[in-house]
Amino acid sequence: xxxxxxxxxxxxxxxxxxxxxxxxxxxxxxxxxxxxxxxxxxxxxxxxxxxxxxxxxxxxxxxxxxxxxxxxxxxxxxxxxxxxxxxxxxxxxxxxxxxxxxxxxxxxxxxxxxxxxxxxxxxxxxxxxxxxxxxxxxxxxxxxxxxxxxxxxxxxxxxxxxxxxxxxxxxxxxxxxxxxxxxxxxxxxxxxxxxxxxxxxxxxxxxxxxxxxxxxxxxxxxxxxxxxxxxxxxxxxxxxxxxxxxxxxxxxxxxxxxxxxxxxxxxxxxxxxxxxxxxxxxxxxxxxxxxxxxxxxxxxxxxxxxxxxxxxxxxxxxxxxxxxxxxxxxxxxxxxxxxxxxxxxxxxxxxxxxxxxxxxxxxxxxxxxxxxxxxxxxxxxxxxxxxxxxxxxxxxxxxxxxxxxxxxxxxxxxx
Amino acid sequence: xxxxxxxxxxxxxxxxxxxxxxxxxxxxxxxxxxxxxxxxxxxxxxxxxxxxxxxxxxxxxxxxxxxxxxxxxxxxxxxxxxxxxxxxxxxxxxxxxxxxxxxxxxxxxxxxxxxxxxxxxxxxxxxxxxxxxxxxxxxxxxxxxxxx
Numbered sequence: 172x173x174x175x176x177x178x179x180x181x182x183x184x185x186x187x188x189x190x191x192x193x194x195x196x197x198x199x200x201x202x203x204x205x206x207x208x209x210x211x212x213x214x215x216x217x218x219x220x221x222x223x224x225x226x227x228x229x230x231x232x233x234x235x236x237x238x239x240x241x242x243x244x245x246x247x248x249x250x251x252x253x254x255x256x257x258x259x260x261x262x263x264x265x266x267x268x269x270x271x272x273x274x275x276x277x278x279x280x281x282x283x284x285x286x287x288x289x290x291x292x293x294x295x296x297x298x299x300x301x302x303x304x305x306x307x308x309x310x311x312x313x314x315x316x317x318x319x320x321x322x323x324x325x326x327x328x329x330x331x332x333x334x335x336x337x338x339x340x341x342x343x344x345x346x347x348x349x350x351x352x353x354x355x356x357x358x359x360x361x362x363x364x365x366x367x368x369x370x371x372x373x374x375x376x377x378x379x380x381x382x383x384x385x386x387x388x389x390x391x392x393x394x395x396x397x398x399x400x401x402x403x404x405x406x407x408x409x410x411x412x413x414x415x416x417x418x419x420x421x422x423x424x425x426x427x428x429x430x431x432x433x434x435x436x437x438x439x440x441x442x443x444x445x446x447x448x449x450x451x452x453x454x455x456x457x458x459x460x461x462x463x464x465x466x467x468x469x470x471x472x473x474x475x476x477x478x479x480x481x482x483x484x485x486x487x488x489x490x491x492x493x494x495x496x497x498x499x500x501x502x503x504x505x506x507x508x509x510x511x512x513x514x515x516x517x518x519x520x521x522x523x524x525x526x527x528x529x530x531x532x533x534x535x536x537x538x539x540x541x542x543x544x545x546x547x548x549x550x551x552x553x554x555x556x557x558x559x560x561x562x563x564x565x566x567x568x569x570x571x572x573x574x575x576x577x578x579x580x581x582x583x584x585x586x
Numbered sequence: 587x588x589x590x591x592x593x594x595x596x597x598x599x600x601x602x603x604x605x606x607x608x609x610x611x612x613x614x615x616x617x618x619x620x621x622x623x624x625x626x627x628x629x630x631x632x633x634x635x636x637x638x639x640x641x642x643x644x645x646x647x648x649x650x651x652x653x654x655x656x657x658x659x660x661x662x663x664x665x666x667x668x669x670x671x672x673x674x675x676x677x678x679x680x681x682x683x684x685x686x687x688x689x690x691x692x693x694x695x696x697x698x699x700x701x702x703x704x705x706x707x708x709x710x711x712x713x714x715x716x717x718x719x720x721x722x723x724x725x726x727x728x729x730x731x732x733x734x
Contacts, residue, residue: 192589517629517654518598521712525592533629547630547652572591576598577606577655 173466173474175559181206181462182557192527195562200345200373200506200553201531202395205459209398212458216451224450225424225441239450242457243440249460250390250407251381257413259406259440260453264372265295267391267406268339270443271368272299274416275389276337282308284336287365289314289322289351290543291344294536296370300339309336316543320347320496328359335365342374346535346549347496348479348503350374357386372396375405376555377475377504379468382407399459400452406443413439420445471556475505478554478563482507485567490574495544505554508535511570513577516550522576523550526569528562597709598655601663601702606655611648611665620729623651624722626714631657633719635665639730642673654715656706661719663699673727680720680727687713 179185182204187194196204216238222231224239240255247255261267280286286300290313304311312335314327322340331338338360343350357367366388374380375390376397382390387409394403418425418436422445427435436442463471480500486492491512497503511519516532523530531551534541541547552566618636625632631653638646647669649661668676683700685691686707693701706716 190592192592515654517631517712517715518656521597521709522592522594525594541630547632572594576594577603 173470173556175474175557178206178466179557181208183207183210185557189527189529190525192565195526195528195558195565197552197554197558197562197566198529198531199376199555199558200396200535200551202401203376203398203555204557205398205400206462208462209400209455209458213400213451213455216454220454221451223447235450235454238454238457239448242453242460245457245460245464246405247407249380249464250375251383252407253383254410256438256440257408257410259408259413259443260448261404261406261443262402262449263395263404264370264391264393265299265404267389267404268295268368268370269299270406270419271389271391272303274419274443275366275412276300276303277306278417280307280309280336283334284309285312285330285332285334286310287312287314287327287330287335287338287360289327289340290316290539291322291347291349291351291537292339292341292539293345293370293372294538295372296339296341296368297539300337310334313539316347316540319498320349321502322349322351322356324352324355327356331356331359331363331365333363335360335363337366337368339368339370341370341372342380343371343377343504343506344496344537344540345373345506345553346508346537346540346551348506348508349497350378350502350504353387354385357388361386373504373506376463378472388412394452394456394459397459398462399456402449402452403456413443416443418442418445422446424448466556474556475554476501478558478560479503479505479507481560482552482554482563482566485563486570489567489570492570495549506551507553508549508551510546510549511573514573516548518577519550519570519573522573523566523569526565526572528566528569530566596705597712599702599705601699602655602659605659605662605666605699609649609658609662611662611669612650613648614650615646615648618646619733620726622722622726622729624718624725626653626657626718629653629715631715631718633657633661633722635661635719635722635726637723637726637730639673639727644668644671644673644676649719653718654712656703656712656715657718660700660703660716663702664719664723667698667700668723673730676723676727680723683720684717687716 222235224236243255312330315323360367368389369387371392375392390407395401425445495508520532615636620637623634632651686693
């Protein structure tokens with residue numbers, strides 16, 4: 172059982188007031204807040220263990236290396252993966268996806284090959300593939316979305332064929348909250364001989380993830396959305412794949428031998444971690460993984476499903492408010508995007524902020540989805556372990572006020 | 587003790603809401619001499635201005651687009667204030683609006699209803715909403731001057 176009141180005591184940032192009210196932080200899909208344990212781990216590293224890793228002989232270098240590599244192990248355990256060497260640390264999920272597009276895509280994707288995506292992708296899972304397509308002459312295909320806000324699996328099945336080289340799909344939509352059946356899609360990809368890439372930036376923080384059960388080839392996510400520091404991303408790759416790939420970036424730490432004309436590469440995963448990595452933040456990310464594992468991802472998920480159901484119930488009673496995405500809370504993550512008849516998302520977010528409620532308004536880096544929904548922007552509330560029903564009620568109170576500010580006219584400007 | 591309800595009267599003044607709900611000069615002109623547009627890539631707000639300029643005068647002006655109440659009402663008020671103005675006067679008004687929004691300058695009656703946007707200057711993230719149509723106008727006036 173998650174107890175948000177107890178959990179909140181671990182998050183110093185949540186103690187503050189915003190505009191004279193207690194901060195209600197509902198922008199977790201953008202980034203989560205960090206518990207004291209993570210902040211302490213960061214400070215402790217700099218105060219006790221700071222050294223460059225992997226080549227040092229001295230005590231601090233050994234200690235820092237051990238701590239850094241231990242987080243690789245924890246990450247593998249978190250993903251239920253068997254081999255820590257299949258975990259590559261990057262700057263963020265975006266860089267992890269770019270790594271796949273460059274290091275696997277450039278060598279294996281050719282003119283006329285197809286890359287299958289969906290209309291609910293974040294720009295980070297669109298643009299790297301567009302760039303790959305431009306470099307190679309490959310073609311992009313997009314699976315659409317059903318009226319209930321789910322992925323159109325029939326279209327997906329039709330699109331994946333003998334020319335498909337890569338299928339890359341978001342595990343949980345950052346706008347609709349939709350949880351996609353990536354194992355099923357992975358099966359389609361495998362039958363077609365294509366690689367399955369999963370953007371787990373929204374799912375890894377909120378769901379139990381088992382990369383081997385998902386049957387994917389690559390899984391990418393970010394530390395900062397799951398209680399960890401910014402500046403750390405993860406790419407997990409299926410056993411053996413990283414060995415077949417050329418490095419993404421060249422430099423120190425990724426080589427075995429350097430000669431005047433050419434060099435040989437370090438073993439995986441180090442050949443993908445050129446230069447001094449973000450040692451401190453990786454180590455603090457380990458504390459975030461500990462925090463989540465300690466709560467249990469099943470409990471995290473159960474808490475967020477209950478909260479999402481409560482939010483959908485509260486928001487459905489607000490006049491002129493329409494929610495996007497699947498109708499059932501257990502079919503979606505803790506993300507609720509909505510539109511209001513009378514007010515634009517930015518005006519909604521400004522009024523919510525007056526109540527100390529942090530929500531997001533905009534295209535959420537998902538312009539293809541915005542176009543599909545026929546809107547320029549949405550308002551979005553997204554939840555985490557420290558949110559409770561009071562937070563939802565504060566949001567609902569602010570949204571009622573939106574209707575009072577904008578509701579007096581007979582009609583609003585057509586948009 | 588209950589916390590007082592937040593007030594938004596300073597930002598969402600009745601004049602702003604009125605222009606948002608009942609936009610003035612919305613739509614296309616039949617024969618614009620300049621058609622200019624601007625998008626705020628961060629939020630997706632969009633403003634198109636049609637200008638009919640001749641003899642150094644804005645004979646007619648209209649707008650269309652979509653976005654928040656601040657960006658749309660600012661454009662509506664712009665058209666109402668500047669229709670029939672000389673370019674010189676338009677530039678003067680534009681200077682005063684920008685000074686109000688960017689530097690927090692105290693507005694005067696010369697800018698008419700646009701004074702209602704004064705409260706926006708205190709919300710830095712919303713200033714760009716109010717400025718969007720003025721950036722579009724600036725481009726339109728530059729085009730007109732170059733063409734002349």
